[in-house]
Amino acid sequence: VKKSEETYHHGDLANALIKEALRLIESDGPDAFSLREVARRVGVSPNAAYRHFSDRDALIRAISERGFATLLEHMRRSIADVKASTPRLRAIRCLKATGRAYIEFALTNPALFRVTFGAHTVLPNSTSSDAAHDGDPYSVLSSSLDALVEVGALPKPRRPGAEVKAWVTVHGHASLALSRVDLQTSDMIERVLDFVVEGLGVV
Amino acid sequence: VKKSEETYHHGDLANALIKEALRLIESDGPDAFSLREVARRVGVSPNAAYRHFSDRDALIRAISERGFATLLEHMRRSIADVKASTPRLRAIRCLKATGRAYIEFALTNPALFRVTFGAHTVLPNSTSSDAAHDGDPYSVLSSSLDALVEVGALPKPRRPGAEVKAWVTVHGHASLALSRVDLQTSDMIERVLDFVVEGLGVV
DNA sequence: TGTACATCAGTGAACGCGCGTTCACTGATGTAC
DNA sequence: TGTACATCAGTGAACGCGCGTTCACTGATGTAC
Numbered sequence: 001v002k003k004s005e006e007t008y009h010h011g012d013l014a015n016a017l018i019k020e021a022l023r024l025i026e027s028d029g030p031d032a033f034s035l036r037e038v039a040r041r042v043g044v045s046p047n048a049a050y051r052h053f054s055d056r057d058a059l060i061r062a063i064s065e066r067g068f069a070t071l072l073e074h075m076r077r078s079i080a081d082v083k084a085s086t087p088r089l090r091a092i093r094c095l096k097a098t099g100r101a102y103i104e105f106a107l108t109n110p111a112l113f114r115v116t117f118g119a120h121t122v123l124p125n126s127t128s129s130d131a132a133h134d135g136d137p138y139s140v141l142s143s144s145l146d147a148l149v150e151v152g153a154l155p156k157p158r159r160p161g162a163e164v165k166a167w168v169t170v171h172g173h174a175s176l177a178l179s180r181v182d183l184q185t186s187d188m189i190e191r192v193l194d195f196v197v198e199g200l201g202v203v
Numbered sequence: 204v205k206k207s208e209e210t211y212h213h214g215d216l217a218n219a220l221i222k223e224a225l226r227l228i229e230s231d232g233p234d235a236f237s238l239r240e241v242a243r244r245v246g247v248s249p250n251a252a253y254r255h256f257s258d259r260d261a262l263i264r265a266i267s268e269r270g271f272a273t274l275l276e277h278m279r280r281s282i283a284d285v286k287a288s289t290p291r292l293r294a295i296r297c298l299k300a301t302g303r304a305y306i307e308f309a310l311t312n313p314a315l316f317r318v319t320f321g322a323h324t325v326l327p328n329s330t331s332s333d334a335a336h337d338g339d340p341y342s343v344l345s346s347s348l349d350a351l352v353e354v355g356a357l358p359k360p361r362r363p364g365a366e367v368k369a370w371v372t373v374h375g376h377a378s379l380a381l382s383r384v385d386l387q388t389s390d391m392i393e394r395v396l397d398f399v400v401e402g403l404g405v406v
Numbered sequence: 407t408g409t410a411c412a413t414c415a416g417t418g419a420a421c422g423c424g425c426g427t428t429c430a431c432t433g434a435t436g437t438a439c
Numbered sequence: 440t441g442t443a444c445a446t447c448a449g450t451g452a453a454c455g456c457g458c459g460t461t462c463a464c465t466g467a468t469g470t471a472c
Contacts, residue, residue, distance in 0.1 A: 008433055009448055036425060045450050047427075052448095056426065117378075164386065165398045172375025175320075183367065195368045199402025211466055212415055239458065248417050250460075255415095259459065414468070421461075428454075435447070 014052035014062075016042050021063050025111040030118070035059060060115070067116030068136065070109070075101040075140050087151040092202060095144045096193040099170040102137070103189050106174035113174065141167060148202065158201040166196050217255035217265075219245050224266050228314040233321070238262060263318070270319030271339065273312070278304040278343050290354040295405060298347045299396040302373040305340070306392050309377035316377065344370060351405065361404040369399050 010016065021038045035056045039046045053059040078101035084090035106113040134140050145162045148154035154162070173192045177183035213219065224241045238259045242249045256262040281304035287293035309316040337343050348365045351357035357365070376395045380386035 008450090009435075013448080034425065035427090046425095047429095047451090048449055050427080117382075161394060164391070165395065168375040168379060168386075168395060169372045170375070171379055172371040172373070175378055176371060176374055179320075183371075188367070191364060192368065192371060195372075195402055198404075199398055201401075211417090212468075216415080237458065238460090249458095250418090250462095251416055253460080408472100410471090412468105412470085415465100416467085417463105417465075419462085419464105421459105423458080425456080425458095426454105429452085430450105431452105432448100432450075434449090435445105437445085438443090439441100 010042075010044065010048075013042070013044065013048060017049055017052065017059065018062050018066055021059065022066065022109075022112060025063070025115060026109060030111050030114050033060070063112070064116050064118070067109070067112045070112070071102065071105045071116070072135075072137050072140065074105050075137055076134075077101070078104075079140070079144070088153045091144070091147045091151045091153050092197060095141075095148060095166070096197065098137075098141050098144050099166065099193050099196060100189060102170050103174045103177065103192075107177060107184060110178050113178070117171075117175075138163065138167070145200075148200075153202050154200060155203065162200050165200060169196050169199070213245075213247065213251075216245070216247065216251060220252055220255065220262065221265050221269055224262065225269065225312075225315060228266070228318060229312060233314050233317050236263070266315070267319050267321070270312070270315045273315070274305065274308045274319070275340050275343065277308050278340055279337075280304075281307075282343070282347070291356045294347070294350045294354045294356050295400060298344075298351060298369070299400065301340075301344050301347050302369065302396050302399060303392060305373050306377045306380065306395075310380060310387060313381050316381070320374075320378075341366065341370070348403075351403075356405050357403060358406065365403050368403060372399050372402070 017038055020041045021033060024038060024041060025033050035049055036046045038059070039049050049059065053062065075098050078097040079094050082090060082093045082097050084093050134143055141163055145154065145159065145166070149156055149159050169192060173183060173189070177188075182188065220241055223244045224236060227241060227244060228236050238252055239249045241262070242252050252262065256265065278301050281300040282297050285293060285296045285300050287296050337346055344366055348357065348362065348369070352359055352362050372395060376386060376392070380391075385391065
């Protein structure tokens with residue numbers, strides 16, 4: 001992987017293309033993306049990409065998946081960092097951590113965020129709702145809401161539909177913050193997280 | 204305007220281009236937009252557009268402005284239709300009407316919604332907050348929140364920051380509903396509107 | 407009311423560009439014996 | 440350990456395409472007298 005510059009065979013071209021595509025998109029916007037430009041930046045001929053992706057769309061899909069994975073990882077780390085003296089406090093802070101991670105991800109990777117939640121993205125479905133495995137961002141959110149119920153911080157009757165309420169609010173803040181600097185301060189972020197907690201009826 | 208098909212001079216080309224651009228975007232997605240394609244559909248040579256728009260970007264900007272205007276009109280009409288027996292109920296329903304109009308606008312004109320709130324859009328600023336004139340969607344929201352305070356439905360201390368909370372939530376629902384059919388039902392829309400009202404602390 | 411002429415709003419052809427994708431190819435690598 | 444050969448992962452040239460934009464133009468319209 002390290003001496004890849006020298007060899008005829010790149011070694012890890014698929015990953016290199018995705019990485020470079022991310023950098024390109026992040027610096028010049030989602031519209032600047034093109035297969036040729038990415039190949040150019042990696043230092044490879046345009047059609048080399050076709051060894052790894054069937055076409056332009058396949059590369060975009062790979063980028064989008066990378067986005068989901070990054071978001072998921074960020075949420076997990078954010079939850080892992082939570083410190084609290086009581087289970088109730090811990091559950092509340094974990095919920096807020098998921099939302100904070102989501103918004104921070106958007107602000108740190110604005111273009112990737114747009115691609116990930118772009119027009120053609122099929123989002124994870126809420127139907128697979130026994131979300132014990134936490135394989136995607138939505139499941140992580142579900143679990144943290146379940147935890148709130150378990151510790152008695154969220155009345156059971158208020159549990160249904162809580163995912164959508166939380167997600168919608170956090171997603172809206174993340175989206176709008178991309179073009180409104182006044183929403184980017186951590187103060188405003190904490191405010192919306194508090195709004196979610198309140199609105200859900202956490203006691 | 205009616206016999207425009209016959210004449211050499213179109214008569215209202217600027218408007219015709221915007222209208223056709225909207226139709227194109229709505230049927231084939233924002234990426235399908237091109238100056239040439241729009242001109243082609245209007246039945247005019249590609250460069251005729253340059254009589255009315257300095258370049259491609261100017262046309263896009265015009266489309267985006269049209270989007271804001273349509274949204275604003277839709278919100279106003281939605282408010283005008285509100286019926287209520289008490290001032291308090293009226294104020295609450297007006298707030299919900301603005302949100303409903305916003306979401307309905309997004310669902311009715313998904314591509315326009317994306318363009319209007321796209322990457323390069325500068326959104327109205329909350330600094331011009333003596334919003335008595337209601338010249339943009341944000342001001343309409345502000346006014347309806349003021350009305351809630353006036354009738355005593357919203358405690359004054361809860362007023363600050365209410366715009367952002369409401370807007371963010373509604374915008375998030377609108378955005379996500381574009382790719383999630385399960386959020387498109389009027390049931391889910393009413394649910395998120397109730398969530399906003401509750402979360403704001405309306406009594 | 408009629409005419410001269412400036413101005414307006416379109417045409418048609420052409421430009422250079424970067425794109426996605428395909429083709430026939432070749433250098434590097436891994437494997438069987 | 441050495442060699443033959445299949446396979447893998449890249450190259451380089453070319454394609455057709457639609458794009459935004461510019462050029463010199465012309466037909467239609469409005470205005471001054």
